[in-house]
Amino acid sequence: MAKAVTLETREQRAKLRPHHEPYWRSVGRGLAIGYRKGPANAEWYVRRYADGQYVKSTLGQPDDRVPADGELVLTWSQVLKKALTDEIQTAIVAKRLSVIELLPLYMDHRRGKSRSDSSVSLDECKLRNHVIPKFGDEQVANLTAEDLSRWRDSIVATALGKCATDDETDRREAQRRAQATADRVWRIFKAMLNYGYRTGRVVSDNAWRRIDAYRGVDKPRDRFLSVEECRRLINACPLDFRALVRGAMLTGLRYGEMTRLKVADYVDGVLIVAAGKGKARRLPLTSEGVEFFDEVTAGKPGDALVFTHADGEAWGQGAQFRRIGAACTAAKIVPRATFHTLRHTYGSLLVNKGGSLHIISKALGHADTRMTQRVYAHLQESVMRKELEKAMPRIGKRIPGKVTRIDRARAKRTVRA
Numbered sequence: 001m002a003k004a005v006t007l008e009t010r011e012q013r014a015k016l017r018p019h020h021e022p023y024w025r026s027v028g029r030g031l032a033i034g035y036r037k038g039p040a041n042a043e044w045y046v047r048r049y050a051d052g053q054y055v056k057s058t059l060g061q062p063d064d065r066v067p068a069d070g071e072l073v074l075t076w077s078q079v080l081k082k083a084l085t086d087e088i089q090t091a092i093v094a095k096r097l098s099v100i101e102l103l104p105l106y107m108d109h110r111r112g113k114s115r116s117d118s119s120v121s122l123d124e125c126k127l128r129n130h131v132i133p134k135f136g137d138e139q140v141a142n143l144t145a146e147d148l149s150r151w152r153d154s155i156v157a158t159a160l161g162k163c164a165t166d167d168e169t170d171r172r173e174a175q176r177r178a179q180a181t182a183d184r185v186w187r188i189f190k191a192m193l194n195y196g197y198r199t200g201r202v203v204s205d206n207a208w209r210r211i212d213a214y215r216g217v218d219k220p221r222d223r224f225l226s227v228e229e230c231r232r233l234i235n236a237c238p239l240d241f242r243a244l245v246r247g248a249m250l251t252g253l254r255y256g257e258m259t260r261l262k263v264a265d266y267v268d269g270v271l272i273v274a275a276g277k278g279k280a281r282r283l284p285l286t287s288e289g290v291e292f293f294d295e296v297t298a299g300k301p302g303d304a305l306v307f308t309h310a311d312g313e314a315w316g317q318g319a320q321f322r323r324i325g326a327a328c329t330a331a332k333i334v335p336r337a338t339f340h341t342l343r344h345t346y347g348s349l350l351v352n353k354g355g356s357l358h359i360i361s362k363a364l365g366h367a368d369t370r371m372t373q374r375v376y377a378h379l380q381e382s383v384m385r386k387e388l389e390k391a392m393p394r395i396g397k398r399i400p401g402k403v404t405r406i407d408r409a410r411a412k413r414t415v416r417a
Contacts, residue, residue, distance in 0.1 A: 007035045008076045010064055013042070022047075033083055035062065044074055046083045055200070059083060097201055099143075100136040103127060105201070106192040118256045118317050119277055123188045130155060130185045140196060143207045148186075152211075155182040179214040186213070223341050224348035229333055236331035240310040241323045243296055245342060247307060250289040252346030252364050255339045259315040264302035266293050279365045347372070 005023050006012045013035060016023060022034030022045045034045035034056070044059040059082055060074045068075045074082065103124075110120045134151050135143065159178035163171065190211075196202035225233065230249055237245050248258055256276055265272045269290045271283040285293060296306055305314055320339040328336040343364070350360050361372040 007033070010062075013037070013062065013064060027080060027083065031083065033059075033079060044079045046079075057200075097140050097196065098136070099138055099140055100132055102140060102192060102196050102201065103132065105199075106195045109195055121317065126185050126188055127192065131189050140193065140202050141204070143193075145207045145210045148208055148211055152182050152186050155185060176217045179217040183213050183217060186211070223335065223337065224345040225333070225337060225341060227349070229331070229337075230345065232331040233327055233333060233337065236327040237323070238310075240308070241320075241327070244307045244315065244320070245324070245327070245339075246292060247296070248339065248342040249346060250286065250292055251283060252343045253283075254343060255315075255320050256317075258307055259305070261306040262302065263297045263300045263304050263306055266297050266306070273365065279367065281362065281365050283363055 005016065005025065007023065007025050016035070016037050018037045018039050020036075022036040022043075024032045024034045024047065026032045030049035032047045034047055036043045036045060042062050042064055044062055045056055046059050047054050047056045049055075059079050060072050062079075063073050063075050066073055068078060070078055107120065107124050110123070111117070114120050135147075156175070156178040159181060160171075160175060163174040163178075190208050193202065193208050194205060197205040234242055234246050234249075244258055247253070248255070251258075251271060253261075253271075253273065254277060257273055260274065260276070261271070265274075269285050271285060271293070273281050273283055293306070300306075308314055324339050325336060328334075347360055347364055350363070357369045357372045361369045364372065366372050
């Protein structure tokens, strides 16, 4: 960082050499004005220090070559006044900003950058259900780490209160699930608060920066259906929903990706999946998948949706929950599957058939193989055991005289008898 210098006049600034970092001049506690001189032009900067880090932003251009206009081109006195005024205004706005006032600002930001409207709407729903009733009218500047921790713990306590079981193992699993749910809501809330801090609407992030996630609760879902369960589930679905379910089993697409598919997205046995929550990708189909998509797209125009209700209406957000639950009940599938289970089933069946993590990752639209490895690593162990059993020859017989391992379950049954 360049040392502090005098920047008040054009003559003083003209003596400075061009530099990629600004020359800084302190003008108050935690506040400095910077002058960055490039080969062809220059800029004014302001730097604020808060909670252990610097926040830097531009203020305009200096009047080195053109007269100042008070807005885009500023003299030293003008840039000093603007920096001090902005500092006061930022502190006032940040002090008065409530959580419910920050929410629409953050959601507009999310919608501008997100490729999936459904995920943004779902996050907003979680914030309105869990955060706004507790902190809606609270000023962000008044939030404390203790209040935030108690609120997150209350989500866990509420979920556990609905768990009626005396089994210790079941209760520990229920607690893990409740903590994982609370953490997911907390991550969304924290992202909103961080947005307010990054954009200067909140002065400090000290309260929520000190709160860590629950440890060891983020466990990947390991539920998937067997081939027999897949067939039973398909047969238990109404015709329009049956097509959606079978398509998800054959492609591993998410519900949103399935319901957005158009006929033109199916070309020569390949699905062109637009970017949403996952990456945009081309998904080659199996022979069964080709037969299925040939059937469901036959006679439809290219701009038509592949999957619709029986009356031709598009599938809406959340329409799958009740239907998949009813189908599981009718098919006697326990524990009940969700629509996301179909995606997990697709990946699991590929792993069990010896598919590589790289190919499965590309098919599912994961950013890289780390997510695939995390979710499907336990299934790879059984595939690996089969391959080792095929490849590894037996190298000897059981050593005579050695004690045979006791089958404890059989021994207990013998004793009871």
